[in-house]
Amino acid sequence: MSKAYVFPGQGAQFVGMGKDLYDNSPLAKDLFEKANDILGFRITDVMFNGTDEDLKQTKVTQPAIFLHSVILAKVLGDDFKPDMVAGHSLGELSALVANGTLNFEDGLKLVSQRALAMQKACEAEPSTMAAILGLEDNVVEEVCASIDGIVVAANYNCPGQLVISGAVPAVDAACEKLTEAGAKRALKLPVGGAFHSPLMEPARAELAAAIEATTFNQPACPVYQNVTASAVTDPNEIKKNLVAQLTAPVRWTQTMNQMIADGASSVTEVGPGKVLQGLFKKVDRAFPTESAALETA
Known part of the structure; x- marks a missing residue:
């Protein structure tokens, strides 16, 4: 125990x-x-x-x-x-x-x-984070790797909930691609920057x-x-x-x-x-x- x-x-x-x-x-x-x-x-x-x-x-x-x-x-x-x-x-x-x-x-x-x-x-640089809901971690990782610019998997919160982090244009592009890949939601977070990136x-x-x-x-x-x-x-x-x-x-x-x-x-x-x-x-x-x-x- x-x-x-x-x-x-x-x-x-x-x-x-x-x-x-x-x-x-x-x-x-x-x-x-x-x-x-x-x-x-x-x-x-x-x-x-x-x-x-x-x-x-x-x-x-x-x-x-x-x-x-x-x-x-x-x-x-x-x-x-x-x-x-x-x-x-x-x-x-x-x-x-x-x-x-x-x-x-x-x-x-x-x-x-x-x-x-x-x-x-x-x-120092406009950056942000976004919560991705309803996708396998490896799918999120692969999409982030395919984007031009800095965007990475940042918070593995629980199965089906992964937060991505990076430069604003790269996060926006990743959110669009992840939605196309079947994410239930790709939600930009009200944070000051790209933590854990x-x-x-x-x-x-x-x-x-x-x-x-x-x-x-x-x-x-x-x-x-x-x-x-x-x-x-x-x-x-x-x-x-x-x-x-x-x-x-x-x-x-x-x-x-x-x-x-x-x-x-x-x-x-x-x-x-x-x-x-x-x-x-x-x-x-x-x-x-x-x-x-x-x-x-």
């Missing part, structure tokens, strides 16, 4: 996120205030009382989701006992704090640097230096990383995979299958939303899933 804990990525944010933690836990309040100091602005004001638009800024969104997830895990205390962890894209950094690979402060600094580096890369190379190079300068500890349990979709415990290997993550695809379908194959008996989603639980249900409808919750009674 192995308990898996998973951590969501960008897109799970909502106004008011984390306020119950702040109001009901002195530990959470202390960590949120520490985060305000580290970031140099009161992210709690945006999280608790901002607008949807405020919260959509990459420099806010990524730290906000990280803080919600990591602080919730810390508040759970002895109830938080993972045998394995994983996180979707940004969520991988939350998972690495949760399993002790990174400390809270270093994790938040890396998330902030990651967000700013990605924002810069997004502004070669267009993130400037961000990868910038983040690599920060990751190399950060201490990575021996984790308390394995992390299933996006790049490999397999269990990793060696801190140097974790570093290498985290550097590669910005330009490599998120192999989430493969990660879920591997966690289940390795004995995961249930999964708990830690952070805002229930997206990852839904993806596990697409792999196995009967697989037990739940949200982590703060006990305030």
Whole structure:
């Protein structure tokens, strides 16, 4: 019986996120205030009382989701006992704090640097992402390979749902061709740029230096990383995979299958939303899933 804990990525944010933690836990309040100091602005004001638009800024969104997830895990205390962890894209950094690979402060600094580096890369060239529904992964991969320009498979979310990423003209051309190939939908996403594609190379190079300068500890349990979709415990290997993550695809379908194959008996989603639980249900409808919750009674 192995308990898996998973951590969501960008897109799970909502106004008011984390306020119950702040109001009901002195530990959470202390960590949120520490985060305000580290970031140099009161992210709690945006999280608790901002607008949807405020919260959509990459420099806010990524730290906000990280803080919600990591602080919730810390508040759970002895109830938080993972045998394995994983996180979707940004969520991988939350998972690495949760399993002790990174400390809270270093994790938040890396998330902030990651967000700013990605924002810069997004502004360098018009780029986007699109969700492709209802096709086999190999069909999507083949169509992307046939397009002139940069467009790649970026997020393997679950069977029949793959997100592509790249330059705007190439993504548009791929969407048209994929619709002709029988995709149920080819839906452009409201994102700032081509995450997990070669267009993130400037961000990868910038983040690599920060990751190399950060201490990575021996984790308390394995992390299933996006790049490999397999269990990793060696801190140097974790570093290498985290550097590669910005330009490599998120192999989430493969990660879920591997966690289940390795004995995961249930999964708990830690952070805002229930997206990852839904993806596990697409792999196995009967697989037990739940949200982590703060006990305030």
